[in-house]
Amino acid sequence: MRTGAVPTMSPNMTRRRFIAIAATATLLPGAAAAQPRRFEWQGGALGAEAKIVLYHPDKAAAEAAIKACLGEISRLENEFSLYRAGSALNRLNAAGQLTAPSHDMRRLLQLCRQYCDLSQGAFDPSIQPLWQLYAEHFVNHPDDLAGPSPDAIRAVQQHIDYRRIAIGAEAIHLEPGMALTLNGIAQGYITDRVADLLRARGWSDVLLNLGEIRALPGRPWSVALPGRVATLDLTNAAVATSAGAGSPFAAGEGPHHLLHPVTGRSARHYAAVSVLARTAAAADALSTALYLSPPERAAELLRRGGGKQAWLRDTNGTGRHLVV
């Protein structure tokens, strides 16, 4: 089954991973008379391609579950998406404040803060003004691979500091000039919420790929990571990858979207970082944070951030595998 539509290309879309997913479709032996069938939904979420795969004997049940998932995705896109006019995040960025924020907005911003602290500011949702500067630069000067001028970067950097996001129960405030992006973590968060929703309804044997990949308990799913031949058996865990290549800014060796808030430049330690963690939000935030942090801090960051494994691939093709 295929419902929904692939969204129009958005700036953040092609940074997305080149990950092939295949389910090991080993049916449970001795299952009930009705054999589970595989149902798939493909569409878009948060400006990325999305896919839900689930096994169930009953088509109506599968459709109902997917409908509930889509409601949840849409609800959270109304919160976190930069691509939806009138989303809570856009309103916050426009007005500098958001009154009566949802639980989800508070939860996600507090979670961001944890990873900001853990990564000593390498991961920072208030990087949005810098990202906008780069985006404008490459719109106006597509061939200027040097990127924005140091003065321009310095000018926007004064607005980057996650500690100046005031997260209150009744309102969230930003200082003038600040703006947030949750693209480094919202996909993971949404994936987790959808996973929680399905689990509460009693589902297992589900694979979610809403930009980040998460498998519910049950059958193992084989997931291929970029740059690795062997696939990974994923069950009751999540995996996320951050890769600089294929950024919307420029092809080849030019700047990409994974910008470091302190240097104001694209991070250059790795070609790609994949993280396996219990939750998709953790995998998502850690893959971004690891990508931006110096390699010598990787192991500690992974451990303290709750990651389980990380695959760090250098630009020259050599790789490192960390296991906590």
Added chain:
Amino acid sequence: MIFSMIFSKARSTIDARALHLALILALISPLILFAGPSWAKQGERIGPETLAQVFPGADRAGSLAGKPLAASVFKGGARIGYIFSTQDVVGSVGFSGKPIDIMVGITNKGLITGALLRSHNEPILVIGIPDQALRDFVAGFAGVDIHQPGQVRQVANRLGALPDAISGATISSSVIADSVVRAARTVARSRGLLAAVQAKVRLDRETYEPADWQELRADGSIAHLILNHGNIEQAYRDRVAIPGAEFPGDQAPEELYSELYTALITPPRVGQNLLGPQAFNRLLRDMSPKDQAIFIAGNGIYSYKGTRYRRSGLFDRIQIVQGDKIIRLVKKHYHFVESVKIATAPSLRETGVFVLPADTGFNPLAEWRLELLVSRETKQGGLVHLDFPLSYVLPARYRLGGDVKTAAQTDNQMDRVLFYLQQQLTQGEPALWLRNWRDRVGRIATLLGLLAILSAILVFQDNLVQRQRLYRSVRLVYLTVTLVWIGWYAGAQLSVINVLTFVQSLLSGFRWEFFLLDPLIFILWGYVAVTLLFWGRGVFCGWLCPFGALQELLNEGARLLRIPQITVPFALHERLWPIKHIIFLGLFAVSLHSTIMAIAGSEVEPFKTAISMHFVRHWPFVAYVGGLLFLGLFIERFFCRYLCPLGAALAIPARLRMFEWLKRRFQCGRECRLCAVNCTVQAIHPDGSINPNECIHCLACQANFYDNGKCPPLVSRRKRQEERAAKQAAYVERAS
């Protein structure tokens, strides 16, 4: 206090008969009250005067019949509509909390033809508003179309047009508006007049029937979430990957952290039961017809309301999620709930009702969830929040129209109760039964006190029965307490269902928790088990069964009123005994096949109707109990003697009893059958032996045993003594 008063008076020389009568009246008055008018008025004819006012232009009307009660109205031989009473259909009550009765006519097309106020107890008359104003207002419903919600709204607007006439009575009038329209829609739907509306699924905002908390929980009308410290810690470990973010627990994992109940209360079956008719009507008055109201209650150390809302107006710990909508609850949505009026509710630390205006887009028919936000500080500082959802799926019975209507409305309470129990168990909450015990410490103590008193009565039975008047008073008072406190108040009526489920659990894996859920029932069963081994089944049947007490007290009254008593010939009596054993064996056999069927079959017990549900049930159940009680006026404890499957079940292990404390004389059955005649349940054989299968241990025969004014051997012995004394006296006289 009343009991002790009765007790002391009964001992004094004041005519005890008048007292007994008062006692009986006090006991049966709830029956009259609870029976309600709905079956009393069945068959009532609509008089021509009423017809002319309520349905102008009609020729004649039939009598009130059907469900809900309504009378067909005819013109030229064709049925053109219905007349009904709001009191019958929706049990309308006014601001005073007392019934309001309005006769209303509707055409086949759903137009109200007229309305007539028949009786009311509204306080407006007291404060000087003319009765006529209210009657005029009611008459003004003529012409309202019940299909149109807009029209419904117009009714309410019209109230505002009459402020001079009924100022100070706006609550009464909006209650009237609501009950007229609700009743009209109920009748129209039941008679198939709302075909156009039926096609579309909508929320049932009309049907009211009594239900207690347990029933609403069991059928999904009230949803429940329980979180203890262990759950929170586990959730932080599972759902937040950051190490050290889990709950820094110095509390025991099984300690309650937070507990939530929520329900959509716009359907009257939920709202009116939960809040009571007055508060519910007040709430409806404050809402627009398109608004929805939900109830949220909580327990535990983590309050769902918190305190910040008092300053900020935002309830920052809860949000409602439905589909892709998030609804934040703010102060203006909030309605204070003084108290929950529903029976069998647990203690609730905080309660509130939230009215969701139509512009929130909340759809009462679709699934929604209440999310509780919990915050924890992590080791490295900063907060990590987690949401705990409580899902609410509207039970099918509140959906009208579509194809789910009739199937969903069938009354299958027992299924739901069983489901509820299973849920309670599968939730794996070790603390649940414990909490029930903690919550009911007062009741447990009272019950233990009562059982201690009963034990004393049994141990000192010889001393007690020698004091006739004291024995009679003690017995009457004890039975009254059994009926009123154990039965009606505490709801601790043992039932054959307990026996069947016990056997089932032995077959399918016994679990203490299942039986510990209800502390009073558990204690009673424990006590019954012990007394069964000591004295037989009579201790329960004769002293602790509320329905048995009800029968005996009613029969006591019947005797005072000189209603003739029927003595069943022993040969017949003996042959009727096995009926109850057959019923029990039948139920037992059925229970091996299906517990649910057995539980439905155990409706042969009138206990649920008469005791647990205080007679507030569909009329066939009430009629059945009424019939049994009526028979009981002539044949004491008719039900116990011949029909009670619980009594039959208890009689089986009672064979093992160890004590024979009921004293007999050599002459019993040979020379005298006085006790056999006086025995409450005719358990004494003509040969003088007491049949322990039937005996209810009421001690009446023991009172006879010691009564030297009644018991023939004692009487003759006394006479011999007197004669001897007289002779002696005469001899002494002569000698002197």
